[in-house]
Amino acid sequence: MSKPTDAAGPVDVVPGLTVALAQRLRAAGLDPAAVAGFVAAALAEDLAGGTDVTTAATVAAGSAGCADLVARSAGVVAGLPVAAAVFALVPPGPVAGARQAGLDCADLVADGGRVAAGQPVMRVTGPVGPILTAERTALNLLCHLSGVATLTRQWADAISGTGARIRDTRKTTPGMRALEKYAVRCGGGLNHRMALSDAALVKDNHVAAAGSVAAAFAAVRSAAPGLRLEVECDTLDQVAEALAAGADEILLDNFTVSDIAAAVALTGGRARLEASGGLTLRTARAVAETGVDYLAVGALTHSAPALDIGLDLVLANATNGTPDATDD
Numbered sequence: 001m002s003k004p005t006d007a008a009g010p011v012d013v014v015p016g017l018t019v020a021l022a023q024r025l026r027a028a029g030l031d032p033a034a035v036a037g038f039v040a041a042a043l044a045e046d047l048a049g050g051t052d053v054t055t056a057a058t059v060a061a062g063s064a065g066c067a068d069l070v071a072r073s074a075g076v077v078a079g080l081p082v083a084a085a086v087f088a089l090v091p092p093g094p095v096a097g098a099r100q101a102g103l104d105c106a107d108l109v110a111d112g113g114r115v116a117a118g119q120p121v122m123r124v125t126g127p128v129g130p131i132l133t134a135e136r137t138a139l140n141l142l143c144h145l146s147g148v149a150t151l152t153r154q155w156a157d158a159i160s161g162t163g164a165r166i167r168d169t170r171k172t173t174p175g176m177r178a179l180e181k182y183a184v185r186c187g188g189g190l191n192h193r194m195a196l197s198d199a200a201l202v203k204d205n206h207v208a209a210a211g212s213v214a215a216a217f218a219a220v221r222s223a224a225p226g227l228r229l230e231v232e233c234d235t236l237d238q239v240a241e242a243l244a245a246g247a248d249e250i251l252l253d254n255f256t257v258s259d260i261a262a263a264v265a266l267t268g269g270r271a272r273l274e275a276s277g278g279l280t281l282r283t284a285r286a287v288a289e290t291g292v293d294y295l296a297v298g299a300l301t302h303s304a305p306a307l308d309i310g311l312d313l314v315l316a317n318a319t320n321g322t323p324d325a326t327d328d
Helices: 020-026 032-045 055-058 080-089 127-160 177-186 204-210 211-225 236-245 259-269 281-288
Strands: 066-072 102-105 118-128 165-167 199-204 229-233 249-253 272-276 294-296 311-317
Touching: 020 032, 020 080, 032 080, 032 127, 032 177, 055 127, 066 127, 080 118, 080 127, 102 272, 118 127, 127 165, 127 177, 127 281, 127 311, 199 211, 204 211, 211 229, 211 236, 236 249, 236 259, 249 259, 249 311, 259 272, 259 281, 281 294
Parallel strands: 165 294, 199 229, 229 249, 249 272, 272 294
Antiparallel strands: 066 118, 066 311, 102 118
8 A cells, every 4th residue: 555645755654543643753863653553662761551540549530731852951842743753642541431541742942942941831731640651751761862963063163163063873762763873963963874874984893804905894894785884994094094995984992182183184084084992072072083975973872861841730720621820
């Protein structure tokens, strides 16, 4: 069966997600079905086959209201459509005949935007019970992805104007690579390779297995002639060997700033250069000013602190169904 279409082309149909939300995820470079599956698994993990006991005991049936997701500290937001998917897929609770919670989400900022402490980033409206059940899962994802975006922005700002760019690595949380690499993009960074199959990176162990940098490069180029290929080098002599073999992208592993500058001079524009290993925010600009093209930063995804974001609930007035201003 062919995929449904509209005037703009094929439409993603994902159970539990509106077409609009699926299109937002797709536009963000994410697979809507994969996101829905990941979110559903996260919600199932939190409920563990049971119910949200505390919410069921404390929230009156039929209670409605809204909740603001509020940044508690300044940073860069990422993951708003992912959080919206959590609120879309959370079970409705004990509502007869209901298959979905019926929550509406409205972004108050855009992914990639800077936010100040105290600034709301999203408003969720609808039944209170599902809002509270989804709260932790939505915040876990939003805080983590916003933390990745915030750290990436710090690195990008540190080298602004040098011509170099910040790139991520494959040092990602299992199952979250696409999401974390999306957050890197939100923070102003570039993605390296998404998987082992979409680009080749000859590392030190590949060199050891093949016998030399040139032999490893030739083996990969022969096996995958059209694939993007980068060669990791530990010394300037290896850089010269990689250049002689025809490498057009070279990773400089744990080079000093002076050796990076020497590699730039040796390369003379014949290959793109990426500095990696031992980089810090304090030294990033000096490294970038050597003329390298990229700085590879694994910490963007494996060590980013979460951005503090909380959820503030506003109950609806029982008589008119609008938020009670005294609780805002």
